[in-house]
Amino acid sequence: MRQSNFISRRSSMFFFTILIILLATKLAGDICVRLGQPAVVGKLLIGVIIGPALLGWVENSHIIDELSQIGVLLLMFMAGLETDMDDLKRSFKSSLAVATGGIIMPLIGGYLLGLAIGLDIAQSLFLGLLLSATSVSISVQSLKDLNLLKSKESTTLLGAAIIDDILVVILLAFVMSFFGGSEVSLGLIIGKKIIFFLIVAIFIWKLGKWIMKWLAPLRVSEAVISAGLIVCFLLAFIAEQFGVAGIIGAFAAGLAISQTDYKKEVEHKIEPIAYAIFVPIFFVSVGFSVSFEGIGDQMGLLVITAIIAILTKLIGSGLGARLTGFSGRSALGIGSGMVSRGEVALIIATIGLQSGLLAQQYFTMLVIVIILTTIVTPYLLKMTIGRK
Structure with a gap:
């Protein structure tokens, strides 16, 4: 009986959490749009x-984290569906320059x-690598809101990421x-990436x-969308097994299906x-990582780190785009899209904490910097290519 009551309470709290997340994200997104701001900002804040x-109305949990992972995979899957494969091939040179500049300067x-x-x-060196990471999941949503997901800048940005x-x-x-x-061979790491691609x-x-x-063609309900999701999660799984972010696998799955009649x-x-x-759960879960406890003593360092994180990515990636033929405004837009560190940097920060390459005293500060970017x-993005 006690176990049944416990399960019932857990279920009711889970339902309440989902209720709050969905209601809050929709209202926050609507308020931002009415104020002339990107809806995704409200969902993050x-x-x-x-x-x-x-x-403290809702807290992160294992199931919320898992649902948010599905959210970011579906977001990148849709980006792959809307990306033109020929455009992606043509933009390889620019994407390589953007990615290189966006790594070297940070x-x-x-x-x-x-x-x-x-x-x-x-x-x-680890801090430099942490700031070199990029996650374009937020940029994808922003470009979608601005109706620019099929633009040349967007294609270059996705390739660079x-x-x-x-x-x-x-x-x-x-x-x-x-x-x-770590005893992992560098050759093995590179070999696994080659096999994945x-x-x-x-x-x-x-x-x-x-x-x-x-x-x-299976005679079941919604067979086509189920088949698409199977490809999405299959490639995301394969990506993770080969040491590549699952979102890259999901994006690749979208590209694969974009070549079909479906x-x-x-x-x-x-x-x-x-x-x-x-x-919506993914957007909200990004903010769950923030904690202001004990951050007052590191406020100056937080501001300096955030400025370095934003400017080095903006300038480095923007310079790569400019040198490969983009206009100044488009180059700034591409650099802007590379600024977000998102869940990729959060994963790297956790790895650094576990390996001793990131001191515990700087972890919270860096998490806030990642959220700020x-x-x-x-x-x-709205101030640059969004005003074309």
């Missing part, structure tokens, strides 16, 4: 407000900052193998079409599923 940092800036505050070489993810993971493995006590190429070329043709149907039916529940990205 409301996570800080209703989360543990301020009101790496240097973070390394010098680390040395300036008394960190050793290993910790300083993929390259950035791969390069940062390889550099992180290199640093950890030397300083973090060979698998992606096969999916985009043939396998994605075969899976859709096999599963879509693209329009999957795209039309996935949006209601994603935006009704999973994507995520929140300012929609504003920067």
